[in-house]
Amino acid sequence: MKRSIGIHWVLLFLVFCLVFFRLYQLHFYPDPRIKQQSESQYWSKLSLSSPRGRIVDRNGVPLAISVPAITFFVDPLFWRPENADLLKPIISRERYFRLKGNLKGRYFPVAKKVDLENANEIIEKDIPGLFWVKEYKRFYPHGELMPQVLGFCDIDDRGLSGLEYLWDFLLYTPPEMLTVTKDASGKIINFPTYSDRSWDGSRKGEVRLTIDSRVQHVVEKYLRKAFELHHADWAAAVLINPKTGEILASSSFPDFDPNIRKTFLRSESLRNNVISRVYEPGSTLKPVMMGIALTEGKASPQKDHFYCTGKIRVADTTIHDVKPHGSLDLEGVIINSCNIGMATIGMRLDPKKTYNHLIRFGFGMKTGIELPGEEKGLLNTPELWRGSVPANVAIGQGIGVTPLQLARAIAAIANGGYIVKPFIVKEAVTPEGEVVYRGKPERLGQVISTETSRWLKTAMENVVKRGTGQAVYRKDTRIAGKTGTAQVARGGVYQKGVFVSSFVGFWPVDDPENLLLVVIGYPKGREYFGSVVAAPVFRDVMEEILKISK
Known part of the structure; x- marks a missing residue:
């Protein structure tokens, strides 16, 4: 009888040791596949546009530059449809009615690359379920000045016409991949703010024109x-x-x-x-x-x-x-x-x-x-x-x-x-x-x-x-x-x-x-x-x- 009880304690001790060893192994020496799968449940990658190179005139006056902009999206789990009215200044009619309805999933894009002035007005409202990240968009300081020569870019800042198209290989900068944090339920719990990511000041390609x-x-x-x-x-x-x-x-x-x-x-x-x-x-x-x-x-x-x-x-x-x-x-x-x-x-x-x-x-x-x-x-x-x-x-x-x-x-x-x-x-x-x-x-x-x-x-x-x-x-x-x-x-x-x-x-x-x-x-x-x-x-x-x- 005593011998049987002793064997049970020994077996229980061995099981405990095996469990402890496995926990120790997973914590300090995890399997790469398991680690990747685990981290993917808590981390996600967002593609954020980087600034393009500048186009300037013969005297260095900027003609085409990249400026900071804000991209908005919502987490449907925490979104309230009645708040769609607060976003009217920056969204299309179609997007407005989508936000007024029942959204599914955990991510819904709202507005891409909104200028800072309009974006700040929205951010200050602190709307539940609305999140934002910082990007760049192309800006032409002189407006209608020789637009056919300069050309323009698409929403992802790839050149579509003019010099923007011809010199895209030099002016374009690949997007930056930004990691965001999610909790165990998959909800994104940490987004970059103005202080989290400084605007990119690194040197870019540049095209200088003969134009005055x-x-x-x-x-x-x-x-x-x-x-x-x-x-x-x-x-x-x-x-x-x-x-x-x-x-x-x-x-x-x-x-x-x-x-x-x-x-x-x-x-x-x-x-x-x-x-x-x-x-x-x-x-x-x-x-x-x-x-x-x-x-x-x-x-x-x-x-x-x-x-x-x-x-x-x-x-x-x-x-x-x-x-x-x-x-x-x-x-x-x-x-x-x-x-x-x-x-x-x-x-x-x-x-x-x-x-x-x-x-x-x-x-x-x-x-x-x-x-x-x-x-x-x-x-x-x-x-x-x-x-x-x-x-x-x-x-x-x-x-x-x-x-x-x-x-x-x-x-x-x-x-x-x-x-x-x-x-x-x-x-x-x-x-x-x-x-x-x-x-x-x-x-x-x-x-x-x-x-x-x-x-x-x-x-x-x-x-x-x-x-x-x-x-x-x-x-x-x-x-x-x-x-x-x-x-x-x-x-x-x-x-x-x-x-x-x-x-x-x-x-x-x-x-x-x-x-x-x-x-x-x-x-x-x-x-x-x-x-x-x-x-x-x-x-x-x-x-x-x-x-x-x-």
């Missing part, structure tokens, strides 16, 4: 004014240094505010007209065509004289002018923007050679600027230059260009005859400080001689002094320019009363540092000439730039 934000504001102000005044369908302006190819300003309308998503629902607002709008340049192409004729020896300042009656028959087409200009020398053709004189010169040119010259000027191909969505324009091959086509091209019809292509071509006239490569990114730097890209001036070849460039600059200066560009004349600054008023063709037929009005010019003539092209698409109303619609924009922008430069 001061000048960009000026260009946009006056282009917007003309766009609205003339009820235009679209507008574009580009300011370029004709010697280096640096883009100093680039503006496109209609536009949008990348900070307000509902403003860029229209596809036309997303379009960067400077690089993707293809249009017939009209008379702004005449200096280029005159340069080709002078290069080919098909026009002579000493010998050529024309008599403009206001119209001329070419093949099966009659080309008209605004009015009869009477007797003109070669310079007078440019000064008065005479279609008859240019059409006559155009018919002298060999189509194949003219085509090759236009290719060298950069037409019919992309410029290669560091922006997505660029169009190559329209330049038919010489085989299609039949009948009146050479005459039409000479007056800027039958050829499609982008504003940037035309600005670059005129820049060759301004800088002594050289085609330059336009660029808008000055440099791109990794988070480690390594410069992975640096934009630099690049000459792609000489398309006209220095002598031809000098003659054309003089002719374009006289356009401003006594021709169609007198609206931009200044006594204290030498300015060269050219007006353009092009009819719009649809289905091969030029439409009555539908025009593209433009003006291109550069200053100072002797050593140009600024070349500005202004294009107003389809202005409505009585005024449609480039000299009246586009030239005033050029004048106002130039005058403010001259003040900034002092």
